[in-house]
Amino acid sequence: MNLLESLQVAVDSLIANKMRSFLTMLGIIIGVTAVLVVVAIGQGLKTEVISRIERLGTNLLVIIPGYGRGRGPTTRPGRLTDDDFTALRGKVPYVKAMAPTLRSSAQVKYHNLKHSTQVIGTTTDWVITDNATLTHGRFFTKSEERARANVVVLGAAVVEELFYGRPLVGEQIRINNIPFRVIGLLKEKGGGFGNPDDQVVIPLSTARYRLFGSRYLTTINVSTISPDKAEVVTESIKRVLRRQHRLGSGEDDFRIMSQTELLSTIGEQTAIITLFLGAIAAVSLLVGGVGIMNIMLVSVAERTREIGIRKAVGAKRRDILAQFLIESAVLSAVGGIIGIFLGVAIAAIGPRLGYQTSVPLQTIIIAFVFAAAVGIFFGYYPARRAALLDPIECLRYE
Template identity: 40%
Template sequence: MNLLNLFKISLRAVANNKMRSFLSMLGIIIGVAAVIIMMSIGQGSKESIRKELSTMGTNLLTIRPGADMRGGVRQDPSSMQTLKMADYERIMREKKFVTKVSPEVTASGQAIYGNNNTNTSMYGESTDYLDIKLWDVEEGDCFTDEDVKKAAKVCVVGSTIVKELFGNVDPIGKTIRFKAIPMRVIGVLKSKGYNSWGMDQDNVVIAPYTTVMKRINAQTYFSSIVCSAITEELSDAAIEELTQMLRDNHKLKGEAEDDFTIRSQAEMMETMSSTMDTVTIILVVAAAFSLLVAGIGIMNIMLVSVTERTKEIGLRMAVGATGPVISLQFLIESVLISVTGGLIGVIVGVGASTFVSSFGMPSSVPAWSIYVSFIVCVCIGVLFGYIPAQKAANMDPIEAIRHE
C-alpha cells in the first residue's frame, strides 16, 4: 500500500471522530498559541526597547553614583552623593571626546495650578539636556544659561502636565507651584508618549539644575550626569576620559573601586536585550510544558483508538497489511492530529498577537517561530504516536479478529 493511500485512510479515521480529534488537538492548539504569543511579545518588546533607546541618541553616556560599600553593606546608588559640582566643572573644562554635558537632579511631588494638581517628577538639567536627549520644545522656549546661573524659577513642561493642569488654557507665562515653589512655564515639550516600561514620558517638568538643587531639594550633589560623546564610535574613549577625570577628582588611587558607574547607550541596549531574551525563554519554556501534556493526551487517545479498532486491524492484517504498514498508518494519524492542532495554534497565536499590538503593546511574530512550531508538532506526533503505533503493529491477527 502506497503512502498516499495510507494518508487517505488516516485522514478518514481522523475525520470520522471529529470531537475526539478536536479534543486531542486542543492541548496542541493552546500550547502552540501560547508559545507564539510569548515569543511575539518578547521579540516586540526587545525591538521597541532598542528603538526607544536609539531615539535618545546612540552616543549617550550616563554617569551615576556607584553603589558604595559601607560596613560590608552595598548601598543604594540613589542614596549616594559622590557626584558634585566639581565633577561637572572639570568635565566641562577638560572634555575632548564629549560634546554636551548636563548634570541631573530629580525631585518628585505635586505640580499645582489653580484648583488642579497632578503628581509628577521634576528634573533639574543644564541647557544641553534637550540636545543630548534629542527632545524638542514644541511651544515657547527652553531656559537659558543665564537662567541656570541665577537659579531662575522657570521651567518647561510635558504635554501631560499641560493637559492635567491647564486644559485648554495656554500654559506659556503661567505659574505653577511645585513643593510650594512658584515656577513660571516658558515652554512645552514635544510629546514622546509612553515608553516600553509603561512610563508617561510627558509627565515631566524640566528646570535649571541650580533651581532644583538650591530651591527645591536644598542639596549639593547630582543624581546623575548625562553626556553626549562626539560620535558613537568614540563612546569608549569618552568613557575612559570621564573615568580618569572622576577618579582624580574623587582621589581614588590604584585598585580602589570606582564610586560611580558610566554606561553607554550600546551597553544599555545589550543589557536590556539580554534581559528580554531571558524573560522570553522562561515564558516560552513555561508555555511549552502544555505541549508535553498535549502529547501525552494524543498518546492516550491513540491508545483508545487502537483498542477500539482492534478488529479492523486484524482484518487488514489478514488481507496482507504488514506490521510496519499498520504502524505507519497510526503514526500518520498521530502526526495529522498534532500538525493540524499546531496550524490552528499558529493562526490563533498570530491573531492574538495582532490583537494585542492593536492596544499599543509591542508585539512582533518572528517567522522562524512558525517553522519551529511546525517541526515541534511533527516531532510530538511521531514521539507520542509511536507507542500506540507499535501496539497496533504487534497485534496477533487471529486474536484481533476475534476481539469484540
C-alpha cells in the same frame, strides 16, 4: 508501501472519524495557539519597551555618585562637582553633548493646584543629551542660565496636572513658593528611568542658588556620538573621574548607567518571562499529545482486525508502524497549522485591545515542529503496539 500511499490511508481513516479527529486535534490547536499568543504578547511588550527607551536616546550615559571605599576604613558617599564636569568635558572623546544636572523633588503650584514633581536644574545641552523636544514655547538660553532666570520648562505630566493639558506658555507658577515663568512645554516621552514626563526643567544656576543651595551635582548626562562608542566613552569617563577623585581601580565612588545596558537587561528579562509563559503554554501542548496517545490506543484496539487483515496480506511491522505514526503525525500537524492560524489571528487583534503584539516567524516554525514532534512522540507507543500485534490473534479478534 510508499509514503504517499501511507498518507492516503492515514487521511482516509481520519476523515472516517471526523468528530473524533477534530476533538483530538483540539488539544494541539489550543496548545499551539496559547504558545503563539503568549510569545506574541511577550515580543510585543519587549518591542514596545525598547522603542520607548530608544526614544530617550540609546547613546545616553548617566554618571551618578555611588558609594566608594575611600582612603579610610569607612565608606563615604561620592560627590560629583562642577570640577568633575569641566574635567570630563575637556578629556572624554566621542561626546556629542554633556549636561550636568541637579535634581530634587519640589512642589509646584499653579493657583490652587499643587503637584509634587522632580525639578531638574541643568544647562542648555540637556536638550541634546536627553533627546528632548518641545511642543510649545522654547527652552531657556545660555544668557538666562547666566542670569539665574526664574524660567521653567514643564514635562507633559506636569502640564496635565497643573493646566489640565492646556498649553499655557507664559503663565506663572511657583516652585517651592518661588515664582517661575513657564517658557516651554516638553513633548511626552513615556517610559524610561522613573517617569521622564513628571518633571520640570530650570537653569542649573537658578536651581543651585535660588532653590536648593547645593554645590554638588546629581548626575552628569553624557551623550555619545553613536551607541557603539558607549564602551570607549565609559572607560574614558572612569579614567578621568578616578584621577579627579584620586581613586585606585575598584574604589570607584561613582556609577555610570547606560541606556544600552538597560535595554539588554530589559531584553533579557522579557525573554525570560516569555520563555516561562511559553513553557506553561507548551504544557497544554503536551496534554494535547497525551490526548493523541489516548485516541490512538483506542483506534488501534478498534482496528485490531484491520491490522490482522493487513498483516495477513503481507504488511510488515514497519508498514503498520508507519500507518499509525503517520496518522498521529497528520493529526498533530493539521492541529498545529490550525493553531498557528488561530494564534496569528488572535495576535492580530491584540493592538486593538491595546497590546502591542508580534509573532516572529521562527516562533511559528518552532511551534509547528514542536506540535508535529508531540504527535510523533505520543503516537509512537500506540503505533508500536499495533505493529507488534500477532496477526492470528488479530484475525480472531471480535
